[in-house]
Amino acid sequence: MKQGPHAPKLRGSLPPEGARSALGRPGAGPLLYLASQSPRRKQLLEQWGVLPELLLPDADEDVESLEVVRGGEAPATYVQRVTRLKLQASMERLQRRGLPPAPVLCADTTVALGRRIMGKPADAAEARAMLRDLAGKTHRVLTAVAVGVPARRAGGEGRMVQALSVSTVTFAPLTRAEIDRYVAGGEPMGKAGAYALQGQAALWVRRMTGSHSGIVGLPAFETAQVLREVGLPLY
Template identity: 60%
Template sequence: MSHHSSFIYLASQSPRRSQLLEQLGIAHQLLLAHAPNHPDEAEDAEALEAVRPNEAPTTYVQRVTALKLDAAVARHARRGLPPAPILCADTTVAQGRTIFGKPDDAAHAAQMLAQLSGSTHRVLTAVALQHGTQRWSALSVSRVTFAPMSTEQIAAYVASGEPLGKAGAYGIQGLAAAYVQHISGSYSGIMGLPLFETAQLLRGVGFAL
């Protein structure tokens, strides 16, 4: 594979994913839907992230990542942008077959954290990369064990604002770390972009890392 790009497009609003790519030294441009000037591009992220009945967490996270990448590839074509690989990722938190998405509000965040408290859950991050018409994907699965959290501790963490906008209502790289007893798997995957798997995909399209 000798199409050597000097950069990639990252189709994610997550500042953490952007920072993780920087950690690998990967030059990237954000490829986002900017709805205000392009009403046709007001993609419904919530519709993209809707869970189907009885859907297994691994199936779900891979399906949503593929949908996000489809939308990004279409956006890239519509805008007539220079060719380069397009990277997408999605993270979901699961306990058994229960999927924990982003909390609706503070009360929902507190409810999620109460369920995660004192137990182990899985963090699934799917990554997909498209270059031209070809697509490659990978899945990172990690386990996180939370120490028991009191109602007061949960309330204080929710009040920090950190849980909002994050799958499972916490960020491993923030204040929640005080309650993370054990992790196994990929720390960067738990943050939202598993660097080992991402590096493998990028090497496959000719990036020298």
């Protein structure tokens, strides 16, 4: 597993090895923090036997500003960079709150039509425009997942392990009325590419390759690999 080219320096300390006896076992303290507001990512981890402790942003944290696309940035470069930034912010949050140190998991998903990056729509009009562009075409869904491990001693450096999942989705042609009904239901808001595969949009998928869970927001294989790298095997 390759470490990102601009891996953040993570600070803090790890709990004693003896405390790391179960993935989120009650009473054992948090073994893994999940720094994501996505309920689906939490659900997926729970399906895989992990009970993460949520590490959500403070009210004054501007997480959305981390998702700004740089000019000419390739989708894979973008999603991995954003994931690293979110992980760095999460590790700082962990230390700032004085929480028990433990590995932190972050992920970010983006949709790409060619080199065009489609993030979360700002409003219903943008959601409709995105879906019109995706209708009848094949696009990519890229999800980067990263785990940050605090340093074992004060002043030391931690480590980061990151992986990338790339899948493709082909939508059937969509009518304007179908798109309007979908957007009116509210499902596209807060979703990269303005759709959720785990919802009604699944009815439009003609073909899909890659990781279903990665398209939903957390790729199973890649997540298992990065957790194994930091000593938390899922199987």
